[in-house]
Amino acid sequence: MPSYRELLQQTKSEISEIDAASAQGLEGAVWIDVREAEEWQEGHLPGAVHIPRGNLESRIEGVARDKTAPVVLYCASAARSAFAAKTLEELGYEDVYSLVGGFTDWKRNGLEITMPRTLSPEKRTRYSRHLLIPEIGEEGQLKLLDSRILLIGAGGLGSPASLYLAAAGIGTLGIIDADIVDETNLQRQIAHSLDTLGTPKVDSAKRTIEALNPDVEVVPFQERLTSENIDAVLAHGWDVIIDGTDNFPTRYLLNDASVWHDIPVVHGSIYRFEGQVTVFDPANGPCYRCLYPSPPPPELAPSCAEGGVLGVLPGIVGSLQGSEALKLVLGVGESLAGRLLLFDALHTTFDEVAIRKNPDCPVCGEHPTITEYIDYIEFCSRGTVNA
Ligand SMILES: [Zn+2]
Numbered sequence: 001m002p003s004y005r006e007l008l009q010q011t012k013s014e015i016s017e018i019d020a021a022s023a024q025g026l027e028g029a030v031w032i033d034v035r036e037a038e039e040w041q042e043g044h045l046p047g048a049v050h051i052p053r054g055n056l057e058s059r060i061e062g063v064a065r066d067k068t069a070p071v072v073l074y075c076a077s078a079a080r081s082a083f084a085a086k087t088l089e090e091l092g093y094e095d096v097y098s099l100v101g102g103f104t105d106w107k108r109n110g111l112e113i114t115m116p117r118t119l120s121p122e123k124r125t126r127y128s129r130h131l132l133i134p135e136i137g138e139e140g141q142l143k144l145l146d147s148r149i150l151l152i153g154a155g156g157l158g159s160p161a162s163l164y165l166a167a168a169g170i171g172t173l174g175i176i177d178a179d180i181v182d183e184t185n186l187q188r189q190i191a192h193s194l195d196t197l198g199t200p201k202v203d204s205a206k207r208t209i210e211a212l213n214p215d216v217e218v219v220p221f222q223e224r225l226t227s228e229n230i231d232a233v234l235a236h237g238w239d240v241i242i243d244g245t246d247n248f249p250t251r252y253l254l255n256d257a258s259v260w261h262d263i264p265v266v267h268g269s270i271y272r273f274e275g276q277v278t279v280f281d282p283a284n285g286p287c288y289r290c291l292y293p294s295p296p297p298p299e300l301a302p303s304c305a306e307g308g309v310l311g312v313l314p315g316i317v318g319s320l321q322g323s324e325a326l327k328l329v330l331g332v333g334e335s336l337a338g339r340l341l342l343f344d345a346l347h348t349t350f351d352e353v354a355i356r357k358n359p360d361c362p363v364c365g366e367h368p369t370i371t372e373y374i375d376y377i378e379f380c381s382r383g384t385v386n387a
Contacts, residue, residue, distance in 0.1 A: 020106055035075050043114065045113060060091065075102050076104050130168070144171070147172070150174040155189050156188045169216070170325075174220075175206070177202050189314075219236065230373065241266070242321050242322070258280065268320070275316060286357040287363060320343075340354075
């Protein structure tokens with residue numbers, strides 16, 4: 001049996017080692033820190049990905065898909081990284097290096113290091129079920145806490161979406177709604193309660209969200225979205241918009257603005273037992289006008305009197321919108337861009353139809369004909385589809 005020192009020497013003779021200067025010159029290299037979590041917390045190389053040695057085999061394919069691209073491994077002093085390099089070669093990686101001198105020499109030579117941001121112990125506890133998911137982890141949770149999501153409407157869809165996003169630790173939630181809480185809202189709008197009857201919905205929602213999670217900053221806009229204020233509202237640097245609007249004029253206004261501001265919109269609508277969800281991502285798929293170039297004439301729009309909705313339906317559709325928004329912020333999974341999801345609560349079915357970008361779309365097409373905001377005439381004062 002060889003001693004540890006002999007085994008290390010033998011391993012080093014079988015792999016490629018590289019010095020810092022040469023490693024920095026490698027084009028398109030993936031840098032992997034194989035040290036333990038406590039060591040990573042004390043600083044790491046800029047741009048490196050942290051995969052502790054013990055997780056290397058299981059997690060490497062998620063980080064380095066191309067087995068021909070260079071991979072630079074480092075640890076504290078180039079021992080663990082040498083064994084790690086051997087492992088990657090055995091897994092078929094063709095261009096693997098162990099960094100000579102490791103993190104210790106890198107730091108000693110005055111090269112740049114990054115100090116990782118970390119969650120406080122309280123936040124680690126609060127978000128522990130996110131930290132356990134490899135696609136989220138501490139880095140993803142920090143991303144959520146840094147992110148900004150705007151909710152159009154604090155009604156049926158905005159209530160569940162805002163509560164789940166707040167619980168998940170989205171750092172800033174903007175909410176725009178001009179309405180006041182009334183008794184007919186409480187059948188489904190769970191952000192509000194008897195305590196907040198008669199108060200503005202944005203204040204009521206803010207109160208509920210702050211009681212749930214003080215990490216979240218709520219930015220209320222107690223106004224209707226109009227062509228006059230939409231640029232100012234959207235100028236707050238939102239990463240994602242959740243559309244819970246209850247009328248066509250706002251939906252078209254929001255669509256055009258989101259294309260021009262390049263912000264993805266998670267769209268939801270509900271009517272009686274049926275709900276629809278999709279993502280209109282201007283950079284990646286169709287917009288609302290690709291499907292419906294202009295609003296229906298008022299006589300064909302559903303009348304206000306018919307706008308009933310099953311109490312729990314907005315909970316399902318609004319939660320799906322929240323889930324899409326979280327994925328967009330985290331950059332994980334596959335969004336509903338280009339797919340319209342249809343939910344039928346009466347028969348409990350989900351269906352999906354493909355939706356495509358229309359090259360002749362008046363807003364996002366090749367030769368746009370709409371280049372400024374249009375204020376369509378309101379069909380009725382309250383919700384036609386999903387109030
Ligand atoms: Zn379009």
